[in-house]
């Protein structure tokens with residue numbers, strides 16, 4: 178990938194042309210302008226997001242002498258002086274790039290550190306870039322630490338890593354840390370369009386979107402794929418050709434599968450797989466496209482205006498988003514992600530795909546939520562009785578009489594009217610299940626008013642002094658609030674989200690260095706160290722300071738999932754009471770002697786967006 182023609186040719190040579198990392202560029206440019214220089218920088222982030230590029234620009238900024246030789250440290254290296262041109266050309270003697278992932282890492286780092294005692298040969302500063310620094314041995318880290326503790330004025334370290342968790346705290350604490358973000362797909366599309374225009378290569382936007390998605394946040398990978406696409410399409414980049422090159426599947430197939438699953442239409446699902454097979458399209462590609470589509474649907478459900486208006490892809494996501502509740506979308510998303518992992522183990526990829534789709538069918542909602550998001554209370558939009566035979570109420574409730582064509586209810590078992598009456602006259606029977614959520618609203622409050630009750634932990638739990646240890650409900654409160662923020666920020670998904678939801682925080686201790694949380698988790702597969710590491714990283718990033726998670730085995734009795742379930746039960750009970758107390762419903766039931774509330778048809782309004 179590193180040999181990409183476009184990536185080499187269009188590597189940004191100054192901060193102005195660097196895209197997608199504005200927050201880092203801003204901080205570095207300010208530091209350079211104000212001459213507040215740190216002696217060690219740590220750049221973290223996945224591959225191809227600009228770590229090496231920024232290190233080179235930084236080296237130029239520190240050493241640039243300006244076109245006339247009289248310039249000083251600058252946030253705008255001139256690109257013309259000897260230092261700038263030599264760094265760009267890879268021949269500046271005082272700028273050294275070292276890859277710690279290579280076998281010679283240990284020897285080279287000790288040689289490099291030996292040379293650190295000598296002043297720069299031609300520049301103002303010696304700049305050492307150590308890439309993949311987490312790969313250094315303990316021995317090499319210790320050697321580097323000595324230099325980091327008492328660095329000479331002329332020496333600057335730039336450390337880069339894709340895995341900051343593996344860098345010792347002693348090293349981390351001596352570095353100014355910058356987290357480089359994966360590039361947004363839109364940023365990649367825009368940048369590719371710019372450089373392809375400069376190269377005079379025609380490119381379809383749909384093709385660039387596919388490339389951007391495939392590159393998963395790495396600009397370098399995107400440029401390399403664009404190189405390949407140019408070769409593949411003999412000088413042009415067209416969507417159909419790129420789709421074929423990437424083994425990507427047209428969105429309409431993914432939409433068909435999701436639609437069939439929500440409609441519980443097994444025949445349509447099998448048909449969709451058959452047509453994929455006939456067209457020779459990749460089953461894994463279909464799952465990938467479904468994951469993207471479900472993710473967009475979830476975004477629409479949380480924030481209806483989030484997707485671009487003019488994008489035909491968004492239109493599909495908007496249409497399908499209306500067919501599912503938000504938690505059902507999440508469920509299908511998890512099934513698809515798990516399916517992507519296991520499809521390689523299936524006898525052949527199409528039968529693997531069929532199994533994943535059938536699993537979606539098994540977990541699909543019992544009835545499509547044609548009315549989701551439902552209004553929180555009956556709106557009174559009563560459909561006129563058709564030919565005197567009955568009526569349907571479009572609301573959170575469904576009142577049906579035998580032999581009417583109610584739009585929402587497929588099947589129902591008639592129950593004696595007496596039972597409906599009994600329920601309606603005894604609202605106490607729907608008293609909320611005992612809820613462990615703090616500050617839950619009074620049982621008599623309507624569902625719509627009490628929804629956000631468990632949203633935030635008491636602030637006292639969050640503001641305890643360093644060194645304090647909290648346990649029990651306050652610790653669980655703190656964890657529930659943190660998890661809610663992580664989920665709302667989209668920082669945790671799939672199994673990491675599952676771990677967070679199923680964990681009970683039994684103890685929280687704040688020290689000066691970090692917040693330590695002891696979590697109790699029942700399911701063994703959720704206690705995997707890799708999941709804990711990812712959750713820990715997400716929590717650290719969200720909190721803006723180190724969060725350390727420790728996991729012990731045991732029954733989690735007060736996890737966010739348990740609280741959510743209790744909250745759902747309470748909302749359900751509230752919704753049933755609201756419907757039964759509703760004057761319109763009462764009037765209808767009085768007027769139509771055979772009317773009854775279909776068991777299970779009452780749905781609380783969707784949870785408020787976090």
Ligand SMILES: [Zn+2]
Pocket residue numbers: 240241242243244254255256257258259260261262
């Ligand atoms: Zn210069």
